[in-house]
Amino acid sequence: MEMINGHDPKPHAILFPYPLQGHVIPAVHLAVKLASRGFTITFVNTLSVHHQIVKSSQPGTTADNDDIFAGARKSGLDIRYKTISDGFPLGFDRSLNHDQFWEGVRYVFSAHVDELVGNMVGSEPPVTCLIADTFFVWTSMIASKYNLVNISFWTEPALVLSLYYHLDLLIKNGHFAKSHDNRKDTIKYIPGVEAIEPEDLMSYLQSTDTSTTVHRIIYQAFSDVKKADFILCNTVQELESDTISALQQKQPIYPIGPIFPSGFAKSSVATSLWSESNCTNWLDSKPTGSVLYVSFGSYAHASKRDIEEIAYGLLLSQVNFVWVLRPDIVSSDETDILPVGYEDQIKGRGLIVTWCCQIEVISHPAIGGFMTHCGWNSVLESVWCGVPLLAHPLLTDQFTNRKLVVDDWRIGLNLVDDHHKGKTITRDEAAEKISRLMGGKGGDDHELRKNIQEAKKILENALTKIGSSEKNLTQFIKDVTLKMIQKKYNYNKNIKH
Template identity: 45%
Template sequence: MVNVSLWTSPAIVLLLNYHLELLRQNGHVPFTGNTNNHIKYIPGIQSITTKDLMTYLQDPEAIPVFTRMVEKSLEQVKKADFILCNTVEELESKALSALSQKHPTYAIGPINFFSDITQTSIAKSLCIGQSSKEEIEELAHGILLSQVYFVWVVRSNIIGGNGSDIFPKGFEDVVKDKGLIVPWCNQNMVLSSSATGGFLTHCGWNSILESIWHGVPMICYPFLVDQPTNRKLVVDDWKIGIDLFDGEQVGREEVASKISILMRGENSIRIKQQVKKLSKKLHESLDAEGSSYINFNRFIEDLEDKLCVGKP
């Protein structure tokens, strides 16, 4: 029997999981104290700080059930004959090269775009992801201060409350001509709209790939699991987004400032140019001569060879 593993997070996350024991030996998992310690000994990762590690590595006891689930998943990945990664060589070449030293690894992403979706993005509105109830008020006031048009997904089944009671008093009336507040939306369709100029995201990997695909720069607001690591890729490595806040808590003035920086500031031009470059690379990766297209066909050939071994 041939085992094939599909890894749906970025390659850097798999690489960090692979080197968990090395992180433990160096005292970086779990860690206490300075969150800005630089880790430079993981093959394929030039540098990463402890605060950018996945949250289940930072504190394995915070969500023990999830930590055990990840450990079991990694056990299966290590047994695989082939690993398919939902990423692109042009985004994570060093991490993928390091993984290939351990297992045959193929970057075949972005797997959620095996169709032709090509629309551009301009800075007219902001798409906002899910937030907790405690942060709603500061985000709402920050949006008012920023004066942008927006779509805001607020799932009351997660944050508690029902309807308007989760917003500052009078907020929905004030923004009714500038904002759309919904419990769910087709995120891919919103990001593909030419009216979308920015995406405030918690940095889920699929959301990042969708945002890059459509050329939409990001404001990063990571919470759990691999989101802090994904944030590092977006902000520090690829330079296609900015952090929502620099401290430990979000404030309305900083929200307004960061939205303005992304949508109107001098840096916004550079960020938008960079994300459009990466968008082009993602589109090209699925072309007939693109890296992901070639890698997938190479995987099929290698799989056929593996299956034929031992047959008369």
């Protein structure tokens, strides 16, 4: 088989993250990781995401000059940066007009992608790979049109991938159907998944209305992923070995997580869609392990009542806390969400901010626990820092991630015990759970801390030179390079004929 220009080709991948904060962050770290292993990367953000990042960046950061990767390039990495329209004007409220926006992403966005990739075909080095978030519905079409290696990037645990991947089995067995009477018994037939309760499926697989925009995206995306040449997964082989092995029977899947910035320091690339408050001075004034960090992520909404009960629970527990409270946590137009006079009552022991650099906060020695929505980035970051979790899932994969955290790995507690039965939060239960997590009565914290230290070791080992994630990444690069040569060879052969 011929080499390209007499030597191994240099991979040049165009990388498309999904336009949500929790997907952009691991995609940026993946770009840096691959570029430091010899890839040329062209990273493509939507104009809307780019605009939010630049607007939120502190003056003097690399995002000021309209290129979030300028700093990474200075350190010698070949990462180019482009922006693309998502089909809507910048001022359009994507959160408020949720369905309209995602319909646009499903139908209109691929035309913009097609145009951009088409324009880049003659670039140097030649574009050879397409890396796109698994939730995009157009990846195989674009990859085959431009003869690119088709790489799907999965940002959630392998368990969630496997459940979506085997949607046909859930439908066939009546656990996910277009009816109100889905089976409620334990699911035991998903390859590599020992058993899972229907209540631990992702929220979209629990809902009775299965005709929504998001459902249509899921059906298309998870039939499309089966055409990918390779799937990269932000998880660790040892944490989900059975699930990953079963998926590897179907397709080449490479668990290369956790995908963090090197040294788990604040990223040199701006990724935040909100302005970040600096909590370091406040945390410096608190004893080691005494502060609970509370954050429900960048996307999901909570009810005003739940926020109020959590607020009183924090007050009653008497622990120190940092609470990230997005202005739109309840909704875009309801911003007055805390009980009247609350901030006066928590002076000195509670810090409320609208956003912060999560990595900086949870790696601070003062942090002793994390009340979380169980977004996958948050779970991995918490394990890396050895911080046990208090789980309060709100949406999508968070219910399934909660199962891993609380039931399987035993590194966290449920905020609400009977959350399966739709029981709501009460301030008393919240206060009691916070105390148990932070080492008060109940004594759970000792067991949780022991388990999370073991999980932390697994993550650290995976990223060493001889660790599973590092080996998988090396194998992936070899396989991609070979696939590129094959594609080039077949393409040239077809031209000659």
